[in-house]
Amino acid sequence: MSFGSDIIRGDEKAVFSLRSLYSSFGFKQFRMSKFEEYDLYVKNKDFLVSNEVITFTDGSGKLLALKPDVTLSIIKNSKDSGNKIQKVYYDENVYRTTKGNKEFREIMQTGLECIGNIGVYEVAEVLLLALKSLEKITDDFILDVSYMDIILSVLSDAGLDENTNKKILNAIGEKNKDEIKKICTENGIDSDRIISLVTINGKYNSVIESLEKLCVTYSEKAHLGVFKKIVSYLCDCGYSEKINIDFSIVNNMSYYNGVVFQGYVNKIPSSILSGGQYDNLMLKMGRKDKGIGFAVYLDLLQRYNEADKNFDVDCILLKNDNDNIEEISKAVAQLKQNNDSVLVQNEIPENIKYSKAYKLTEKGAVEI
Numbered sequence: 001m002s003f004g005s006d007i008i009r010g011d012e013k014a015v016f017s018l019r020s021l022y023s024s025f026g027f028k029q030f031r032m033s034k035f036e037e038y039d040l041y042v043k044n045k046d047f048l049v050s051n052e053v054i055t056f057t058d059g060s061g062k063l064l065a066l067k068p069d070v071t072l073s074i075i076k077n078s079k080d081s082g083n084k085i086q087k088v089y090y091d092e093n094v095y096r097t098t099k100g101n102k103e104f105r106e107i108m109q110t111g112l113e114c115i116g117n118i119g120v121y122e123v124a125e126v127l128l129l130a131l132k133s134l135e136k137i138t139d140d141f142i143l144d145v146s147y148m149d150i151i152l153s154v155l156s157d158a159g160l161d162e163n164t165n166k167k168i169l170n171a172i173g174e175k176n177k178d179e180i181k182k183i184c185t186e187n188g189i190d191s192d193r194i195i196s197l198v199t200i201n202g203k204y205n206s207v208i209e210s211l212e213k214l215c216v217t218y219s220e221k222a223h224l225g226v227f228k229k230i231v232s233y234l235c236d237c238g239y240s241e242k243i244n245i246d247f248s249i250v251n252n253m254s255y256y257n258g259v260v261f262q263g264y265v266n267k268i269p270s271s272i273l274s275g276g277q278y279d280n281l282m283l284k285m286g287r288k289d290k291g292i293g294f295a296v297y298l299d300l301l302q303r304y305n306e307a308d309k310n311f312d313v314d315c316i317l318l319k320n321d322n323d324n325i326e327e328i329s330k331a332v333a334q335l336k337q338n339n340d341s342v343l344v345q346n347e348i349p350e351n352i353k354y355s356k357a358y359k360l361t362e363k364g365a366v367e368i
Contacts, residue, residue, distance in 0.1 A: 014298060015091045017136045018110050022089035025129060027112050030088035032073045038065040040072055047072065047255050047281060050096040054104060066095040071293060074113050075281070080288045085116035105299065111275070113293035115282075120226060123259055123277065124233045126292050130263060130273055131239050133296055140266040142242055145231065146249035148257050148276070149223040150215060154197055157217055158189045169250045172198045200247045204231050207245045230259060255281040261294070272300045314339035315356040316348055318368070323360055331358070331365040 019029070038055050045051055047069070054066040067073055070092050078086060091110040097103060112129065114122050127145070134141035151172070155165045164187055171179035177195055184191035197214050200207050208228065215224040234243055251260050256276050263273030275294025282291050315335055319328050328344060335342045335358065348357060358365040 014137060014296070015108070015110055018133055018296065019089065019091060021132055021136060022112050022129065025087070025125065027087040027089040030074055030090045030113075032067075032070070032077060032090070032092065034093070035064045035066050036073055036076065038063040040076060041065055041068065044072055044255075044281070044284070046252055048096075052097045052104070054095050067092075068094055068096040070094060070109060070111065070295065071113060071278070071281075071291075072285075075115070075285050075287065075291065078115060081116040083117050085114060085118065085122060086289075087114050088112065108298040109295050110298060111293060111295035113291060115291045116289050118277075118290040118292060120229050123292055124230045126275070126294065127230065127234055127259065127261065128237060128239075130261060130275060130294050131234065131237075131242060133294075134242075134263045134265060134273060137272070138265050141263060142244050143239075143261055143263050143273075144244045144246040144249055144271075145259060145261045146245070146247050147223065147227045147259055148250060148253065150211075150220060150227065151197065151247060151250060152253060152257070153217065153220045153223055154194060154214075157220070158184075158187075158194070160187060160189070165253065168194070169253060172248055173250050175248050198247045198250075200245060202245060204235060204240060204243060204245055211245075227259070251276055253280070254284070258292070263294075263296075268300055270300065272297055311353045311355050313343040313352065313354050314341045315358060316343045316345055316352075316354050317358050317360060317365055318348070319344060319346065319360045321346070327364075328360060331360050335365055 023029075035056075038053065041048060041053050050068060053068050056064055056066075058064055070090055074088065074090070078088075089110070089112040091108065093106050094109050095104055095106055097105070112126070114126050127143070131143055134143060151169075152165070155168060160168070164183065168180055168183050171183065177199070180195055180198070181191045184194065193214060196210075200210055200214075211224060211227075215221050231243060231245070234240075249260055249262060255278050257279050258277030260276035261274070262271035264270075265272055273294055273296050275292070277290070277292040279290045282289055317328075317331055317335060332342050332344060339355075343352075343354070348354075357368050359368045360366075
């Protein structure tokens with residue numbers, strides 16, 4: 001049995017399409033429980049998109065939580081693999097509040113995680129799959145990419161303590177150059193190199209020369225070498241115009257390192273895909289493995305499909321209760337020849353967008 005595009009919702013079609021994509025690269029589906037011990041989220045609350053968590057007590061008195069995040073569950077429920085690499089994907093519901101709203105929502109989320117002895121190829125492969133994921137949704141997309149290790153190396157060279165580094169990273173994430181200058185001045189260091197680095201934004205070929213000039217220490221040059229290998233590979237795969245280098249993208253250094261990235265599609269103002277390397281999170285959870293992954297936020301994809309749709313229904317057919325069922329069916333079939341969707345009603349509903357309306361008469365469907 002096949003299902004038409006008018007039956008399967010956009011987010012559901014995306015799940016099927018992305019599942020097929022990840023499977024084609026050898027990723028296996030990872031299934032998990034809908035809840036975890038609440039303690040898992042308390043210990044890693046800064047890693048969560050939302051600090052609000054739905055909790056409940058089970059029959060034994062243990063405090064549990066409906067999972068607001070998938071990555072933590074996968075790390076908790078997997079083991080170190082030595083020299084091997086675990087490649088898994090998921091499509092799961094998570095439970096969290098939306099931005100600017102304290103109302104909890106059940107959100108369908110899909111994505112993948114790569115855990116183990118991760119090298120340059122694995123990082124590049126995950127980024128490639130992020131690009132291909134966005135491409136499954138629309139041709140009009142961009143992937144913003146940054147490299148935390150370069151930023152952290154520059155901050156380390158400045159000799160700042162961890163707390164000050166966190167303050168600067170927050171200012172970088174907010175694109176607040178004045179706050180960066182203020183923090184640097186208070187600590188007696190020159191802010192010019194830091195600001196020059198985190199304001200780099202553009203296509204790879206247009207910014208690489210500036211990056212090379214800014215990376216002066218052995219550590220910075222080494223990290224830049226890795227970054228260049230990754231991005232060059234993606235450009236060779238045909239995505240040079242879809243990658244934007246943006247060093248203002250930063251994540252919590254207690255959890256993230258290496259490459260971090262965000263994916264955008266036209267008509268949606270916020271990122272629909274987000275990911276990065278999280279070796280520090282693995283260490284914090286007692287793991288020796290490294291990790292990288294990303295999530296696609298399918299609740300935002302629903303908005304994308306709604307924004308892309310001019311009408312809720314192509315046409316409305318108005319009938320009477322005493323109309324013959326065969327005549328109604330014949331009129332629907334007639335309208336279906338030129339319309340993808342036909343809504344049969346006794347009267348036109350409120351708050352509905354439609355292209356045309358018809359009335360069932362003895363002559364069939366007549367436009368009104």
